[in-house]
Amino acid sequence: MSESDTVEGLGELGTLARILPRLPEGASTLLGPGDDAAVVAAPDGRFVVTTDLMVHGPDFRLAWSTPYDLGWKAAASNLSDVAAMGARPTALVVALAVPGETAVDFLESFADGLREGCAEMAPGCGVVGGDMSVSSTMTIAITAFGDLEGRAPIRRDGARPGDVVAVSGALGRSGRGLDLLFALGVDRDGVPDASLARDLRERDADVGWHVAPTPPVADGVLAAVAGATSMLDLSDGLALDAGRVARASRVVVDLDSATLGSDPRAALAGGEDHSLFATFPQGAALPGGFRAVGVVNSARDATYRVTLDGRDLIEATGWDPYARWSGAAG
Amino acid sequence: MSESDTVEGLGELGTLARILPRLPEGASTLLGPGDDAAVVAAPDGRFVVTTDLMVHGPDFRLAWSTPYDLGWKAAASNLSDVAAMGARPTALVVALAVPGETAVDFLESFADGLREGCAEMAPGCGVVGGDMSVSSTMTIAITAFGDLEGRAPIRRDGARPGDVVAVSGALGRSGRGLDLLFALGVDRDGVPDASLARDLRERDADVGWHVAPTPPVADGVLAAVAGATSMLDLSDGLALDAGRVARASRVVVDLDSATLGSDPRAALAGGEDHSLFATFPQGAALPGGFRAVGVVNSARDATYRVTLDGRDLIEATGWDPYARWSGAAG
Numbered sequence: 017m018s019e020s021d022t023v024e025g026l027g028e029l030g031t032l033a034r035i036l037p038r039l040p041e042g043a044s045t046l047l048g049p050g051d052d053a054a055v056v057a058a059p060d061g062r063f064v065v066t067t068d069l070m071v072h073g074p075d076f077r078l079a080w081s082t083p084y085d086l087g088w089k090a091a092a093s094n095l096s097d098v099a100a101m102g103a104r105p106t107a108l109v110v111a112l113a114v115p116g117e118t119a120v121d122f123l124e125s126f127a128d129g130l131r132e133g134c135a136e137m138a139p140g141c142g143v144v145g146g147d148m149s150v151s152s153t154m155t156i157a158i159t160a161f162g163d164l165e166g167r168a169p170i171r172r173d174g175a176r177p178g179d180v181v182a183v184s185g186a187l188g189r190s191g192r193g194l195d196l197l198f199a200l201g202v203d204r205d206g207v208p209d210a211s212l213a214r215d216l217r218e219r220d221a222d223v224g225w226h227v228a229p230t231p232p233v234a235d236g237v238l239a240a241v242a243g244a245t246s247m248l249d250l251s252d253g254l255a256l257d258a259g260r261v262a263r264a265s266r267v268v269v270d271l272d273s274a275t276l277g278s279d280p281r282a283a284l285a286g287g288e289d290h291s292l293f294a295t296f297p298q299g300a301a302l303p304g305g306f307r308a309v310g311v312v313n314s315a316r317d318a319t320y321r322v323t324l325d326g327r328d329l330i331e332a333t334g335w336d337p338y339a340r341w342s343g344a345a346g
Numbered sequence: 347m348s349e350s351d352t353v354e355g356l357g358e359l360g361t362l363a364r365i366l367p368r369l370p371e372g373a374s375t376l377l378g379p380g381d382d383a384a385v386v387a388a389p390d391g392r393f394v395v396t397t398d399l400m401v402h403g404p405d406f407r408l409a410w411s412t413p414y415d416l417g418w419k420a421a422a423s424n425l426s427d428v429a430a431m432g433a434r435p436t437a438l439v440v441a442l443a444v445p446g447e448t449a450v451d452f453l454e455s456f457a458d459g460l461r462e463g464c465a466e467m468a469p470g471c472g473v474v475g476g477d478m479s480v481s482s483t484m485t486i487a488i489t490a491f492g493d494l495e496g497r498a499p500i501r502r503d504g505a506r507p508g509d510v511v512a513v514s515g516a517l518g519r520s521g522r523g524l525d526l527l528f529a530l531g532v533d534r535d536g537v538p539d540a541s542l543a544r545d546l547r548e549r550d551a552d553v554g555w556h557v558a559p560t561p562p563v564a565d566g567v568l569a570a571v572a573g574a575t576s577m578l579d580l581s582d583g584l585a586l587d588a589g590r591v592a593r594a595s596r597v598v599v600d601l602d603s604a605t606l607g608s609d610p611r612a613a614l615a616g617g618e619d620h621s622l623f624a625t626f627p628q629g630a631a632l633p634g635g636f637r638a639v640g641v642v643n644s645a646r647d648a649t650y651r652v653t654l655d656g657r658d659l660i661e662a663t664g665w666d667p668y669a670r671w672s673g674a675a676g
Contacts, residue, residue: 046392046499047499050502051431051499051502052427052431052577052578052579053394053395053430053433053490053499054395055392055394055395055431055499056392056395057391057392058388058391058392059391061387061388061390061391062385062386062388063386063393063491064385065384065385065386065437065439065474065475065489065491066382066383066475067440067441067475067476067477068441069441069442069443069478069479069485069487071443071479071480071481071485073480073482074479074480075479097383098382098383101381101383101385109395109396109397109489110397111397111398111399111487111489113401144395145396145397147397147398147399147487148399149400149401149405150401150403150404151403151404151483151485152403152482153443153482153483153485155399155401155481155483155485155487157441157477157485157487159395159397159439159441159489160383161393162383164385169377169381169383171377171381172380172381172382248382249382
C-alpha cells in the first residue's frame with residue numbers, strides 16, 4: 017500500500033473527496049456537506065436528535081467487524097434511537113477519528129455500509145456532514161435526526177396500567193452472537209481473531225447480526241401512528257430496558273415467558289439488538305412487526321419494576337462501558 | 347482519589363448524574379436528555395447542523411488545556427460554525443470518550459466550561475443530549491444546531507465582485523498563542539508541560555485565547571441581517587479560508603495589509619481564532635464587530651485566489667490533522 021492510499025497520505029480533504037461521493041444525499045437535505053454547517057428540513061418545526069459513540073475496544077473490535085459492518089451498525093444503532101421516538105429518520109452527521117495509517121479503502125467500505133444501512137432501514141435518510149481527525153483509537157461519532165411529522169414524541173414515561181407490552185425485532189440474537197465471538201472468535205490467549213470470527217459468522221447468523229443488525233426502524237413511525245403510549249430502543253437488553261420504562265412510567269411491566277422464544281433468559285438479557293419496545297392501549301391492533309410480550313400492571317407498592325409471569329425478575333445487568341471494558345482489543 | 351471519583355468507579359449513569367445538572371437546558375429544548383433522543387424546536391422548518399471532533403494529541407493537549415478550557419473551546423468552535431451560516435445557535439449534543447480512570451471532577455469542569463461558554467457566546471443555547479464511552483484517547487465530539495429564523499443560509503459561494511471583505515473577531519491570536527506554547531510550554535524533550543504552560547498563560551493573553559477563544563458568535567446573525575453575501579468561520583487562517591470563499595464564489599479576494607494589524611503574516615496564517623469572515627455589498631454598513639479588510643474582485647483569468655494589496659499571495663498551509671500530527675501528547 018502506498019502512502020497515498022492512507023488517510024495520512026491523502027490528507028483530510030483528499031480522504032473526504034473519496035468518501036463523500038459514497039454517502040447518501042438524503043431527501044431532507046437542503047444544504048449538504050462542504051460549508052461550515054449543513055441545513056436540514058424540519059417540516060413540523062421540531063427535530064429529533066440522538067448521538068452515539070463507537071470506540072474501538074469497548075464498542076467494537078476490528079478483528080470481528082468489517083468496516084462495512086461498522087458503517088451499517090453505526091446507522092442501525094442511531095436510526096433505531098430516532099425510530100424509538102416515533103420519528104422518521106431524515107439525516108445523519110458522522111465524525112471519524114482514525115489512525116493516520118488507516119487505508120482510505122477502509123473508510124470507503126465504512127461509507128458503503130452506512131449508505132446501504134440507511135437505504136435498507138431508513139430510505140431517504142442522508143449524510144449531511146461530518147468531521148475527521150486522527151487518533152490512535154478508532155472512534156466513530158454519529159448524530160442522527162428525525163421528523164416527528166406532527167406527532168408527539170413517544171417517550172419512556174407514558175406506559176399505563178392495562179397497556180399491552182410489545183416488541184418488534186429480534187430479542188437476544190445480538191447478545192448470543194457476541195457470546196459466540198467471545199467464546200470461539202478468540203485465540204488461545206483470548207485475543208479476538210479475524211479468521212476464527214469469519215468462520216464463526218459463516219456457521220451462525222447471530223454473529224453477523226451482532227456486528228451488523230437490522231432493527232425494524234420503520235416500525236417506530238407505525239407504532240406512533242398506532243397510538244403507542246411509550247417506546248424505547250432495546251440496546252441494553254429487554255429486562256433492563258423494560259425496567260427503564262417501568263420506572264419512568266411508574267408502573268410494573270409484566271413479561272410473559274411463553275412469548276420470549278426458546279431461550280427466554282437470552283431474550284431478557286441480550287443487548288444491542290436495537291429492537292423496539294413499546295406499550296399500546298389495550299385492544300389496539302399491533303402494527304408492523306410488533307408482537308405482544310406482556311402487560312403493564314399498576315405498582316401498588318410504588319416499586320416500579322419488571323416481573324416475569326407475575327413473579328419478580330432479578331434484572332440482568334446491562335451494558336455499562338465503564339464497568340465492563342477489559343481493555344482487550346483486536 | 348477513591349474509585350468512586352472516577353468514571354470507571356461511578357459508571358456511565360453515575361457519571362451522567364453528576365454532569366447533567368451542570369449543563370444548560372436551553373430555550374429551544376422541547377425534550378432534553380434522558381430518552382432515546384431529544385426534541386429541539388426548529389421554528390422556521392429547517393435547522394443548521396455542524397459536527398466537530400477534538401482528539402487528545404492532534405487537537406488539544408491536557409498539559410496545556412484545562413477541562414474547563416476544553417468545554418469552552420468545544421462550545422466556541424461549534425457555535426462559530428453555526429454563526430457562520432447566519433444562524434442563531436439553539437442546541438448542542440456532546441459525546442465523550444475518556445479513559446476509565448478519568449476523575450468525574452474533570453468532566454464536571456468540562457461541563458462548566460461548556461455551560462459558561464454557551465452562556466457567554468450563545469445565551470439560550472442548551473445541551474440536549476450526549477453519549478459516553480471509554481477510550482485510552484480522550485475524544486470529544488460535539489454537534490451543534492442553529493435556527494436560521496427564516497433567512498437564507500449564508501454560504502461560501504455568494505461573494506460578488508465589488509463586495510467589501512470584512513472580518514469580526516481576532517486574527518492570528520490563537521495561532522500566536524499556540525506558537526508560544528510549542529516554543530515555551532514544553533520541557534527540554536519537547537513534551538508539553540502543564541506548569542510551564544500555566545506560567546506562560548499568565549504572561550501572555552494569547553495563550554489563554556488559544557486554549558479557550560471567544561469568537562463573535564452573535565455577529566453571525568447580525569451579518570446575515572445586514573445582507574452578507576458569503577460567510578465562513580476562520581478556523582484554518584485568513585489566507586486559506588479566504589481562498590475557500592474565492593474558489594467557491596469564483597472571485598478574487600484582495601486583502602489590504604494595512605488592515606491586518608502589526609503582524610499581517612500572523613493574521614493571514616494563524617488558525618483556530620474562529621472569527622467570522624464575510625463579504626457585504628458595497629456601501630453596506632458593517633454590523634457588530636465587523637471591519638473591512640479588503641474587497642472582492644472579478645477573476646478575469648479564472649484563477650480564483652487571494653491577493654494581498656493586489657499582488658498574488660502564496661497561501662499559507664492550513665491545518666490538516668493528518669498532515670501535521672506528530673503523535674506528541676501531554
